[in-house]
Amino acid sequence: MNIRKDSGSLKWILIGICAVFLTVMLILPLVYVLITAFEKGIHVFGTAVSDEYAVKAIFLTLKVTVITLIFNTIFGIFAAWCITRFQFRGKKVISTLIDLPLTVSPIIAGLIYVLTFGRQSALYPFLKSVGINIIFAVPGIVLATIFVTFPFVSREIIPVLTAQGTDEEEAAALMGAGGFTIFREITFPHIKWALLYGIVLCSARAMGEFGAVSVLSGHLRGKTNTMPLYIELLYQGYDFTGAFAVSAILVLMAVVILILRSKLEKKGKKEVD
Amino acid sequence: MKNRKRKTARVIPGFGLSLGITITMLGLIVIIPLCSLVIFSSQLSFQSFISTVTRPRVLCSYAVSFQTAFVAALIDAVMGIILAWVLVRYRFPGKEIMNGIIELPFALPTAVAGIALTHLTTTNGWVGSIFHRFGIRIAYTRVGITVALVFIGIPFVVRAVLEKIDIQYEEAAHVLGANSRQTIFKVIFPEILPALISGFTMSFARGLGEYGSVVFIAGNTPYETEIAPLMIMSELQEYDYASATSIALVMLLTAFMILFVNAVLQSRTSKIVSGIA
Numbered sequence: 001m002n003i004r005k006d007s008g009s010l011k012w013i014l015i016g017i018c019a020v021f022l023t024v025m026l027i028l029p030l031v032y033v034l035i036t037a038f039e040k041g042i043h044v045f046g047t048a049v050s051d052e053y054a055v056k057a058i059f060l061t062l063k064v065t066v067i068t069l070i071f072n073t074i075f076g077i078f079a080a081w082c083i084t085r086f087q088f089r090g091k092k093v094i095s096t097l098i099d100l101p102l103t104v105s106p107i108i109a110g111l112i113y114v115l116t117f118g119r120q121s122a123l124y125p126f127l128k129s130v131g132i133n134i135i136f137a138v139p140g141i142v143l144a145t146i147f148v149t150f151p152f153v154s155r156e157i158i159p160v161l162t163a164q165g166t167d168e169e170e171a172a173a174l175m176g177a178g179g180f181t182i183f184r185e186i187t188f189p190h191i192k193w194a195l196l197y198g199i200v201l202c203s204a205r206a207m208g209e210f211g212a213v214s215v216l217s218g219h220l221r222g223k224t225n226t227m228p229l230y231i232e233l234l235y236q237g238y239d240f241t242g243a244f245a246v247s248a249i250l251v252l253m254a255v256v257i258l259i260l261r262s263k264l265e266k267k268g269k270k271e272v273d
Numbered sequence: 274m275k276n277r278k279r280k281t282a283r284v285i286p287g288f289g290l291s292l293g294i295t296i297t298m299l300g301l302i303v304i305i306p307l308c309s310l311v312i313f314s315s316q317l318s319f320q321s322f323i324s325t326v327t328r329p330r331v332l333c334s335y336a337v338s339f340q341t342a343f344v345a346a347l348i349d350a351v352m353g354i355i356l357a358w359v360l361v362r363y364r365f366p367g368k369e370i371m372n373g374i375i376e377l378p379f380a381l382p383t384a385v386a387g388i389a390l391t392h393l394t395t396t397n398g399w400v401g402s403i404f405h406r407f408g409i410r411i412a413y414t415r416v417g418i419t420v421a422l423v424f425i426g427i428p429f430v431v432r433a434v435l436e437k438i439d440i441q442y443e444e445a446a447h448v449l450g451a452n453s454r455q456t457i458f459k460v461i462f463p464e465i466l467p468a469l470i471s472g473f474t475m476s477f478a479r480g481l482g483e484y485g486s487v488v489f490i491a492g493n494t495p496y497e498t499e500i501a502p503l504m505i506m507s508e509l510q511e512y513d514y515a516s517a518t519s520i521a522l523v524m525l526l527t528a529f530m531i532l533f534v535n536a537v538l539q540s541r542t543s544k545i546v547s548g549i550a
Contacts (some may be wrong), residue, residue, distance in 0.1 A: 011363055018359050018371065021352055024400065025424055026377045029389035032399070036392070075298045082291035094295065097303050103528050105482025107502040108521045111509065112306040115313045120514060147302055170284045179286035201379065208382025210485030211502065215509060228384040228485070235388050235489070247385040254380035261380075262373045 037248035048245035056222045057230035065206040076153025084161035101150045110215025136218030144212035149202045156198035193268035325519040338501040342480030345422030350473045353430025361438040383485030391490040413492030421486040426476030433472030437465040467542040474535035
């Protein structure tokens with residue numbers, strides 16, 4: 001049956017090129033972070049990550065990530081339902097707008113929020129009179145993070161729902177099932193792995209977002225510094241051990257995410273088969 | 274046909290609710306901020322806009338961003354094809370790991386990637402010291418920026434091309450008597466070309482806007498290694514919103530143009546494949 005005629009040597013040359021490329025470009029940076037973080041001993045690593053400001057940065061990052069996830073998951077499910085289950089005018093415009101944050105530079109994402117809520121904005125006097133700080137405060141960081149990860153969940157669900165078609169839901173609706181029942185019993189089982197995958201991707205990006213958050217954060221130690229910003233601060237202060245120690249936490253998180261991803265992908269494929 | 278579609282809209286419940294929630298959230302996060310960008314830019318005078326974006330330092334930053342992102346996207350396209358090819362066609366030990374690790378740039382925060390790549394490629398870093406012997410400096414040069422952008426962009430190409438390489442077509446071509454050169458240029462290449470173009474476009478567009486990984490490795494020397502997003506950032510830090518917005522508008526227009534060209538190419542190349550044109 002084997003009619004592929006590639007000679008064995010070509011195969012191994014190509015595999016070799018890939019292996020070298022991936023090792024140098026992707027694996028080496030990972031290994032380097034871990035080695036530098038632990039090279040002065042686990043004790044030094046421990047002090048670096050249990051520093052008062054490091055702990056505050058970790059908690060702020062977690063808080064921002066959780067809020068972002070809740071918001072984007074709700075949005076992702078409703079947007080996907082709306083786009084794949086109904087025909088209406090302006091659908092193209094909506095789906096273009098949903099994907100827009102993917103093509104906007106994170107710095108520009110930060111900029112548009114500064115223009116919306118900053119001092120020169122028409123909203124500023126109102127916000128000030130109510131006493132809400134958005135720019136250079138935690139709400140700004142949350143908004144920027146939601147913006148850059150906005151399409152992550154819906155983009156994973158929409159292809160699955162499109163492929164599945166609307167027949168099952170229509171049948172259920174004709175037999176008298178309510179909206180929530182249809183979603184729980186029919187739609188959700190189809191999309192659960194795609195949804196989880198979207199959530200995983202979204203949390204990875206939310207924890208690691210740097211550019212947009214950097215524009216909107218006031219860079220106040222212990223108040224508006226997320227983990228990536230805290231790493232920048234340490235790095236610019238030539239505290240490389242500290243910077244790599246905090247980075248190591250994010251590296252471990254990335255590895256967990258990659259493992260989860262391949263598990264979820266396999267489960268999703270099995271379900272389809 | 275149209276009639277049936279209309280009926281569908283009525284059968285499944287939740288149209289009003291889901292559309293309402295979608296538009297509200299979209300409005301809060303995307304539409305209102307974009308409108309404020311439009312309103313703010315309309316207040317800029319055309320003269321000051323032009324004088325801002327033609328400042329030599331700004332022009333240099335556009336050139337640096339464009340050049341490095343383009344070269345990086347080219348490298349990603351070539352490596353992306355090879356990686357996707359190897360992953361689809363061959364069985365070998367470690368394939369699972371290779372498949373998983375490709376998405377690392379999506380999972381690893383850009384700032385972490387930035388500092389790790391910088392330390393590896395300085396003149397006394399693990400990789401940089403080897404290149405330094407040949408007189409090549411990576412960190413704090415445009416080469417370094419390109420390296421960071423290759424890292425960021427590689428999964429876009431691999432992801433796009435991976436699904437399009439299908440052994441069936443090759444086998445069919447072979448059975449029908451095509452030689453291997455014909456198979457590659459007449460069967461495989463046209464099939465993956467649209468995906469390759471959109472992967473290239475995505476990694477190019479992402480490279481133009483990338484900030485986190487680049488600021489560390491670039492060194493940020495004016496006229497040499499300053500990227501356009503960094504120019505926006507430094508204007509923002511001086512609270513010069515008008516200049517920041519002007520520089521950003523040029524970048525946004527460039528990004529939209531790249532996407533538009535991609536859309537045009539997509540419709541053309543897919544016509545070639547399906548034989549309509």
